[in-house]
Each structure stands twice: as structure tokens, then as C-alpha cells.
Amino acid sequence: MSTNQEEVQLLGALGSPFACRVQIALKWKGIEYKYVQEDLANKSDLLLIYNPVHKKVPVFVHNEKPISESLVILQYIDEVWKQNPILPSDPYQKSLARFWSKFIDDKIATPTLKAVYAFNDEKEREKNIEESTGALQILENELKDKFFGGEEIGFVDISAVFIAFWIPLFQDLIGLKWFTAEKYPKLYKWSQEFLNHPIVKENVPLRDPLFANFKARYDRAVSASK
The missing domain is CATH 3.40.30.10 (Glutaredoxin)
Known part of the structure; x- marks a missing residue:
């Protein structure tokens, strides 16, 4: 179509x-x-x-x-649009893909964003980073192939762009490292493969100007919270 x-x-x-x-x-x-x-x-x-x-x-x-x-x-x-499917055709595998994508949102993206914006509450930041790191470990154990979709990108990989691109950016923003190659070798390798895929590379933002934009907004928010 x-x-x-x-x-x-x-x-x-x-x-x-x-x-x-x-x-x-x-x-x-x-x-x-x-x-x-x-x-x-x-x-x-x-x-x-x-x-x-x-x-x-x-x-x-x-x-x-x-x-x-x-x-x-x-x-x-x-x-x-049926061409180039991103969800598996098997109903069980399709359900799993939906499950893991929601897991990424609920257990990784949400606590990571809470951690980033917990300016004046170190305990809150630590609690949310701990939740995110625990969930990343579960996802690390779940990754069996080159991509979550197998040899090609699928629904879970696309959902996990937050992990591959945004978590490293947020780490630099707040000066903390929790997603590293040492802690999550499979997931980290996946993130590099994913970001280097031509279609992904073409559609993620340019990192340096985006980081500068986020840093300016973040610094303003920190100042306003004091």
C-alpha cells in the first residue's frame, strides 16, 4: 500500500x-x-x-x-503497511515483542527521565538509576541475537532507541555512567550495531547540537529549582 x-x-x-x-x-x-x-x-x-x-x-x-x-x-x-514487518507474525512472539517494548518504557525510560530531572534529590536520583540498571540487566539477559528482532531490526529494537541514543546523552548531561560496555557487554554491542544501521543513523538527531540544546535547558531548569 x-x-x-x-x-x-x-x-x-x-x-x-x-x-x-x-x-x-x-x-x-x-x-x-x-x-x-x-x-x-x-x-x-x-x-x-x-x-x-x-x-x-x-x-x-x-x-x-x-x-x-x-x-x-x-x-x-x-x-x-505490510511491507518490511517490524512485529513477528507468530502471535506468541508478537506478544513478547509488545511486552518487552512496554518494559523498556516502564522500567528503563521512565526511571531514567525521573533520575535526570531529580536535581535536588540525590536519593530519588539513585533510586531511579537503580531501577533502570536492574531493568537493563534483565534486558541484557534477554538479548540472544544481533538484534532483538534476530538478524534484522524489529519492534523491540526500535522501541529501545531510547537506550542506544538517549541514555548515553543523559549520562553525559548529568555526569553519571550506568550504561557501559563493562556492565552490559551484549546490550552495549547491540546499541552500537543499532545506531550504525543506515536507517537508524539517518533518523536519530545529530548528537552534538541536541546535547547543547538539552544542556542549556537542563542548566536553566537546575537554576530555576534553586
Whole structure:
């Protein structure tokens, strides 16, 4: 099934790992789309109309029908456009892929973000990093092949772009290292293979300008919290 730019839109924001997931999936499928950059400090009427519940990106719009939440969007894309599937065809394996992707969001992404923004609470930061590191170890044990999808990228790999790209960036931002090659050799090797995949490389942000942007915002937030 082909589509054109008028039929498919993605509302994203600078540096959003969740919008990045959708961009990778769309490129993987070869789907043309119009990208709409949102300023989350000044949300557009379009975003508020399309996602009135959470008021967040990403929002995927197909034939004027909006869909929110990145994992839901990935599943939708895979069901509508059959080429280059990202979910396994076997129902059990498909369920596992959904399970591990939600695990990444709940047990790694959420506590990592909480740790980053726990400016004045070292105990809170330590607690969340501990939760994230424990979950990373579980994921390390789960990785059996080159990618979670086997020899090619799949649903879990795309979901885990947060680990491969954003955790190292956040580590540099707050000056703490918890995701390293020594602690997680398989997961770290996976992250390098994943980021060097041509489709992934083309769709993750440029690291240096993004880091500078995050650092400026982070420093402002730290100053405001004092």
C-alpha cells in the first residue's frame, strides 16, 4: 500500500525519543510523510486538537485520523503497511515483542527521565538509576541475537532507541555512567550495531547540537529549582 505526503503526518519535537521511534519505523517501511515540528513550550492548536488527552508528541495522523503513544503508533503502522514487518507474525512472539517494548518504557525510560530531572534529590536520583540498571540487566539477559528482532531490526529494537541514543546523552548531561560496555557487554554491542544501521543513523538527531540544546535547558531548569 502506498501513500503520499498529504495523507500521512507526524507531529514530533526536537530530541523526542518517542517521535524518533516513529520516524525510524516510517523510514523502515518506506512511507512518505509530512513532519510537523512542535514547540512543546508553546503547543500548537493542531497538537491540542489531535491529542487533547496527553497533549504530547508523537501524534501520527493517517487520513486525518490521529493516533497517539509511540508504541501504539508503531503497531498501527505495522498493521496498515505490510511491507518490511517490524512485529513477528507468530502471535506468541508478537506478544513478547509488545511486552518487552512496554518494559523498556516502564522500567528503563521512565526511571531514567525521573533520575535526570531529580536535581535536588540525590536519593530519588539513585533510586531511579537503580531501577533502570536492574531493568537493563534483565534486558541484557534477554538479548540472544544481533538484534532483538534476530538478524534484522524489529519492534523491540526500535522501541529501545531510547537506550542506544538517549541514555548515553543523559549520562553525559548529568555526569553519571550506568550504561557501559563493562556492565552490559551484549546490550552495549547491540546499541552500537543499532545506531550504525543506515536507517537508524539517518533518523536519530545529530548528537552534538541536541546535547547543547538539552544542556542549556537542563542548566536553566537546575537554576530555576534553586
